[in-house]
Amino acid sequence: MMDDKDMQTPLLQINQLTVTLKKRQALFKAVDNLSLTVNKGEILGLVGESGAGKSMVGSAIMGLIDKPLFISSGEIYFKQRRIDINAQPFRGAEISMIFQDPLVSLNPLRTIGSQLVETIRTHIPLSKSEALERAKRLLEEVGIDPARINAYPHTFSGGMRQRVVIALALAPEPSLIIADEPTTALDVSVQAQILDLLKQLCKDRGTSIILITHDMGVIADTTNRVAVLYSGRLAEIGKTYDVLKNPCHPYTKGLVAATPQINGASLKNKLFQIPGSMPDLNSIPAGCAFYPRCSQAVSRCEGERPALFDNRTACWLFDKGAKPK
């Protein structure tokens, strides 16, 4: 699907992004010095628990960060060009976003056809009839009968509505789609269909997808690469198979071990428990954010924040240049 040549020119590059929250004159970092890349034609998973900052990263790319949050440092490059944080129209045409709740993503007072046509014509100069044709083809692509183009959103079920939302996201022919928990509100069977659809679109169109979720199972089923976030920082990143099968970062190890599996023989054994919980924004430890909960911590972890080693994990245990303990 992708050759090494493409690997050298990432589609999206985030450099040292920091998103800060201002509350009562104090500043807190919701995303802290995060860097990652998205390649062409791949599905990158952004996984983390609530408060890890994964949705924030998606919003930052789309320019949806509003007071009291703001981007305090870092740059985002799309197709090698630096994105101006406030440039709306640019993003709409090249990067699209899908949200969790299809109920509120669609205007209930307008037919899906009119919403699709409007989105198409905003980004591509077409006549009304041409846009309508294109809209019908988009509906076919996402698995909706094009005859329903004049139907209203409330006549569709949750899963079908999410397909309409995906069609809307595809309308401007974007190179990148950011999907923020797109299947969390859907039933399991519908979820499987939507995830399959996303995989199909990536394969057929070459559109890259950033899939934001808290569900490790979804990551396993859908993504090529995955980035694990903790307290607004990158804990681990790599090919999904590698990260899930052989996790490096103690947090990733804990997450994988804590995720229940469908196992015909599983006889109510206890799941692995990571002690404690993710720190609040105002009490993130000085060194490694995971230090208080880590069973493999060394003294260095307490005071110094680890850098990303091997392009894989931010953990002092993997600092090959370090002296032995």
Added chain:
Amino acid sequence: MSYVTASRLTRRYDLSDPWFIRMIAGRKTNVLTAVNQVSFSIEKGTTYALVGESGSGKSTIAKMLAGVLTPSQGSIEIDGQDFNNPGLNNANKKLLRQRVQMVFQSPYASLNPRWKIGDILLEPINAFNLIEDKASRHKRVIELLEQVGMSAHDQMKYPHEFSGGQRQRISIARALACHPELIICDEPTSALDVSVQAQVLNLLKDLQNENTLTYLFISHDLAVISNMADKIGVLKDGELVEEGKTSDLLANPQHAYTKMLLAAAPDIGAYIS
């Protein structure tokens, strides 16, 4: 005999228009059958899981077993006693209620935001009049908090000062307050993060072993159910389409719907093993 027996449970909702509108507009009656003749039984000390998607009726069944919804048809027996027997006087009704408690899905809506934790835990103790003197009641509250891994001074705080996982623990403590025998867990970890979910599920398992509790566990998540249940019942559109021991059902699903659910469920296990 099984500890819990549900026989041909049915729940209908009448969604018809008022009769004279039906007369004028010529519309038919419209009755929604949320639960249709569902029967199952649970052995004491075991966990029975009901799995289904939205609209399957699992929450309705939970509410009927909890006693907050009356079945249109069918019966529920707990330890041999008919739950909805109109002949039961109030005292016996209360005794029966004491044996069944519930843990809910939403950590945010399951605790009264204006009450202190201590008061929330005292309420069932007071309502069932289980302990006579005040001092012992307060001791019991502390005991409950410690049983779920929290501390005594949490009783002066309000729910919003706690995280989702901690609130679920408090809900569990409240459910334990009156020494119930059956606890209905309605998607107790669906709103929680993975690591917190592990803590809560482990806690539920420990409590089951320590207190010989029987669980009716409701979820849409097959992975969680695999980990928690002895027996599984699969619900589709209000009907129980398949039932069986966990290991059997997962290894050899019979019904097409069960097979479909298993195929569709995202599973990290299949990926890394």
Added chain:
Amino acid sequence: MRRFFQSDIFYSFRYSPVAIVSFVIIVFIMLTAIFADLIAPNNPFDPASLNLMNGFTPPMQANDFTGEIFLMGTDDQGRDLFSTILYGLRISLFVGVMAVMLAMLLGVMLGLVAGFVGGWIDSFIMRFADIQMTFPSILVAMLIYGVAKGILPPEVRYEMSIAVLIISIGLSEWVPFARTVRGSTLVEKEKEYIIAAKMVGLSRYQIMIRHILPNVLSPVLVIATITFALAIIAEATLSFLGVGVPTTKPSLGTLIRIGQDFLFSGEWWILFFPAVTLLAFALSINLFGDWLRDTLNPKLK
């Protein structure tokens, strides 16, 4: 108490000039009204202390006949306007507070029952509320006043007029309370902690009072503030129209009515000072109520 000063509400208050200024004005006016006895130079309600020759004295000018100086001048009967306003404020405040409490009690109770019990009781109460809203409160007040005047003996006239004011304003302002509380009740009663309470065997009444009521009260405070302003103005209007407090012990509204007669003959101060006081008070309450509503609004986070 300390928790309050650390809370978000207080923080927002400290940094909002509108909230602080309006709050200060409200407290100032209320304190002067409460301590009217101590502040007022003389008691305007005591007919014996009045001297008709003092009438129509302009503010801060010596009276032609008696040589007395009055801060805000005097009205047609020789009453010191400043003192009269202070005592009049008392009446206005009393009526305002009592009317709001009546409306609140009635509205919250009806809203709770309508929301929680539902069914035909809910429909009945809400239709009743709708019908009630179609009658302007002034008309309702005049109706009650007329009926009361016919029934009760003249000696209790004064107390009667206060009671009539309170009852009529209270009865006409309960609907916003009921509607809001009913809405909140409908939302709260679906929440799981109510199911938990039912499972413990609590009666409907117990659940309503112990569980639902504390959770539906926060918007009530905002409505109470706004209704208070409305009640003050309603009282002034009714007195102005002559169906409120009689002129022997005037409230602000009565004073305004009196002053209106003399506006164009040059004695402007009789209208001016009571009107400005009423304006400042009602405006401050409204602004404070607006600020309160905005702060208590669950913010997006």
